[in-house]
Amino acid sequence: MEAAGPALAAGTAAPAAPPVSRARLVRVEVRDFRNLHRVDVAPPVEGMILVGENGQGKTNFLEAIHYLQLLRSFRGARDTELVNFEARAFYLAADLADARARTVSAGFERSSKRKRVLVDGGETDRLTDALGAFPAVLFSPRDGGIVAGAAAARRRLLDVMLALSARPYLVALQRYRTALAQRGAAMRQPGPAARVEQSVAVWETPLAESGAVLWLARRAWVDAHRARYAELCRGIGERGTAAMRYVSSVAAGAADPGALRDALRDALARHRAADIRRGLTHAGPHRDDLALSLDGRELRTYGSAGQQRTAAIALRLLEADTRRAAAGSEPIILLDDPFAELDAGRSLRILELLSAERSGQIVLAVPRDGDIPLGLTQLARHRVTAGAITPAAGAA
Numbered sequence: 001m002e003a004a005g006p007a008l009a010a011g012t013a014a015p016a017a018p019p020v021s022r023a024r025l026v027r028v029e030v031r032d033f034r035n036l037h038r039v040d041v042a043p044p045v046e047g048m049i050l051v052g053e054n055g056q057g058k059t060n061f062l063e064a065i066h067y068l069q070l071l072r073s074f075r076g077a078r079d080t081e082l083v084n085f086e087a088r089a090f091y092l093a094a095d096l097a098d099a100r101a102r103t104v105s106a107g108f109e110r111s112s113k114r115k116r117v118l119v120d121g122g123e124t125d126r127l128t129d130a131l132g133a134f135p136a137v138l139f140s141p142r143d144g145g146i147v148a149g150a151a152a153a154r155r156r157l158l159d160v161m162l163a164l165s166a167r168p169y170l171v172a173l174q175r176y177r178t179a180l181a182q183r184g185a186a187m188r189q190p191g192p193a194a195r196v197e198q199s200v201a202v203w204e205t206p207l208a209e210s211g212a213v214l215w216l217a218r219r220a221w222v223d224a225h226r227a228r229y230a231e232l233c234r235g236i237g238e239r240g241t242a243a244m245r246y247v248s249s250v251a252a253g254a255a256d257p258g259a260l261r262d263a264l265r266d267a268l269a270r271h272r273a274a275d276i277r278r279g280l281t282h283a284g285p286h287r288d289d290l291a292l293s294l295d296g297r298e299l300r301t302y303g304s305a306g307q308q309r310t311a312a313i314a315l316r317l318l319e320a321d322t323r324r325a326a327a328g329s330e331p332i333i334l335l336d337d338p339f340a341e342l343d344a345g346r347s348l349r350i351l352e353l354l355s356a357e358r359s360g361q362i363v364l365a366v367p368r369d370g371d372i373p374l375g376l377t378q379l380a381r382h383r384v385t386a387g388a389i390t391p392a393a394g395a396a
Contacts, residue, residue, distance in 0.1 A: 007294065011242075012095070016275075020336055021098035021328065021329040021330070022098055022329060022330040022361060023096065023097070023098050023134050023135050023327065023329045023330060023331060023332050023360055023361070024045060024096065024097040024098060024099075024137070024332070024360070024361045025043045025065065025094055025095075025096065025332060025361060025363070026042065026043075026094075026095040026096060026097050027040070027041070027042045027043075027093075027094065027095040028040075028041045028042075028043065028061075028064070028065060028092075028093070028094050029091070029092070029093040029094070030061065030064045030090075030091075030092055031087075031090060031091040031092075032083060032084040032086075032087035032089065032090045032091070032389075033060065033067075033082055033083075033084065033091075033092060034057070034060040034061075034063070034082060034084060034092040035056075035057050035060060035084065035386070035387035035390075036057050036060050036061060036064065036084075036239075036387045037084060037387055039062075039064075039387075039388070039389050040122060041062065042381070043361065043363060044379070044380050045172065045361065045363045046362070046378075046379060047296055047333075047363055047364070047379050047380075048359065048362075048363055048364075048367075048368065048379055048380045048381070048390065049363075049364045049372060049379045049380065049381045049382065050062075050221070050363070050364065050365040050366070050369070050382050050384050051366055051368065051369055051372075051381055051382070051383055051384065051386030051392065052365075052385060053071040053319060053351045053367055054367060055386050056384045056385055056386060057386070057387040057388075057389070058143050058220060058326070058336070058337075058365035058366075058367075058384045059140075059336050059365060060387070061226060061363075061365070061384070061389065062334045062336050062363060062365055062373070063072065063075060064092050065094070065136065065332070065334060065363065066136060066334060067082075067092060067106065068092055068093075068094050068104050068105075068106060068133065068134070069131070069133065069134060069135075069136045070131065070134060070160065070162070070164075071083035071106060071115075071117060071127055071130060071131060072110075074138060074140075075142075079108045079113070079115060080108075080110055080113065082108070083110045083307050085181075087110075088106065088109060088110055088111060088201060089107060089109040089110060090104060090108055091106075092106050092107070093105035093106075094134070096133070096134050098133065098329050099134035099135070099327070100132070100133055100135065100327065101119045101120050101133040101134060101150050101331065102120050102295065103116070103118070103119070103120055103121060104118070104119050104120075104130065104133040104134065105118045106118075106130075106264075111327070115127065117130045118296065119133055123315075127176075128170060128174070131163070131164060131170065132164040132165075132327075134327075134332065135164075135323040135324070135326070135327040135329065135330075135331035135332065136323075136331050136332040136333075136334055137316055137319050137320045137323060137331045137332075137333060137334065138316075138334040138335075138336065139313065139316050139333070139334065139335050139336065139338040140172075140337075140338060141309075141336070141337060141338065141340050141341065142290060142336075142338040143309070143310050143312035143313070143315075143316060144305065144308045144309045146208070146312050146315060146319075147292055147299050147300060147308040147309075147311045147315075148299075148300055148303075148308050149300075150303075151182075151287075151288070151289035151290075152344060154289060154290040154292075155286070155288065155289070155290070157315060157319070158221065158290060158291070159173055160342075161221075161319050161322055161323070162217055162218070162221060162322075164323065164326075165322050165323060165325070165326035166217065166326065168213065169213065169214070169217050169232055170210075170218065172195075172210040172214055172217075173210075173214060175206060175208040175209075175210040176207060176211055176214060176284075176285065179203045179206040179207045179210065180203075180207060180281055180286060182203050183200055183203035183204070183207065183281055184280070184308050186199040186200045186203065186280060187200055187275060187276050187279050187280075187301055188279060190292035191277075196276060197272060197273070197276065200272055200275070200276060201224075201269070201272065201312065204268040204269060204272075205265060206264055207264070207265075207268060207281075207284060208261045208262075208264035208265035208268065209261055210283050211264050211285050212257055212260040212261045212264060213262075214285040215248065215250075215260060215264070215285050215288070215322075216255075216257060216260065218246055218285070218288070219246045220292075221322070222244060222245060222246040222290065223246075223390075225244075225318050225321070225322075226243065226244055226245070228318060229242060229243075229244050229314055229322070230242045230243060230316070231316050232313075232314035232317050232318070232340070232353065233294075233310055233311065236293065236309065236310045236313060236346055236348060236349050236350060236351055236353070237310065237346045237353075238310050240294040240295040241291050241295050241296075242292070242293070242294050242311065242314070243292070243294075243296075244290060244291065244292050245290075245291050246288065246289075246290060246291075247289045247290070248285070248287075248288040248289075249267075249283070249287070250264055250283055250284065250288075251265045264283070264284060267283040267284070268281070268283055268284065270283075270396070271283045272298040275368060292311050294307055305341070306341075306342070309341070309342065312345070313338070313350060317353060317354075320333070320359070329360070330360030330361075331352065331360055332360050332361050332362075332363070333359050333360055333361070333362045333363070334363050335363065335364040335365065336365050337365055337366050337371065338350070339371070339373060340371075346385045347373055348373070348375070349375075351373055351375040351376070355375070362376065362379065364376055364379065365384075369381070380392075
């Protein structure tokens, strides 16, 4: 397994100095992705605005861009659901500047369920080799669910962000999920209890080894960014004291990798009999949480919708910090009507924070021209109608 220490530190620490480059989309091509039959767009250097009523394809275009970074839908849709009803396959491609790759493309065929990804013209041996070909961060009203929803949503935020930022984390995450699935399968196999328990125990060492990498990286990220999180919440307009902490029932005080592996292995062994009875693994990083609070009260339970949105936006800004540090360039900022239901003051402060962070190229999607914040009115506008994207007449 690749060494985790230095690479993980580079992927999780805040940048010491601002990067000089800005990742950019030079050209985006979309074929038969949801309702986007044939789209070819060359976003200007500073970015662009998509204006269109709901259901016309604005979010689909942002989803297509984000798909090329993550190789799956940020909305949780399966690849087969992304293919246009009238087509057999979808195809996405982007030309890039100041990113890890110059070109990236992805295609999926519904009948064969085959996905093909090319980076700089060459097909990748593994899909994971193409992950994060360019840095991009998406802001959406759906992000409130990260704070208001179950712990799985917050774990996913950490896993996606850290996996895209540090290769050792991605490797450990894959190995952990494989071992977790194998341990679960072993619990369900027929046979004498002693043999089942032995089969389950086999997977506890690989779970502990990869789980320790995940635990340490997540904890390091939270420790490095907790003060910045509180600062961002204040900057957006939150009056209370915002805090975040990593919550785990396993080895809460462990810092040494060896001691943490032992603690995880001991916890798995201790819960083994109960796990077999219930058919689930109850100890490990897959059960941990990112706890968010305001004035000591849990935001998930006691926060208002506005407070939860503020916390979610702060987390996305931290994601941008993390991707910036790992990639060495400003990430592309995708804004899916992010100011919906926010007051003008908070919207303005969010834009000021993005500006202060020297944000990269922006792609903003809004339903109406009146929804465009004053700070972004200079961006070129495009109309989105029934899956077609065209420059707006007379727009800047």
